[in-house]
């Protein structure tokens with residue numbers, strides 16, 4: 001079960017909402033977010049938080 005959990009967290013990729021391309025390290029991208037309430041403020045690695053929270057992600061060619 002721990003392995004499943006690990007894979008779950010490892011598999012997070014940010015992909016463009018328009019073309020579906022994965023956003024790579026070092027790439028510039030645009031994101032639409034809603035600022036959460038303070039008690040729901042996400043903590044963690046940025047890519048994981050964004051993958052979970054982002055409403056829209058646009059890669060460098062789509063923005």
Ligand SMILES: [Zn+2]
Nearest residue numbers: 016019059062
């Ligand atoms: Zn794109």
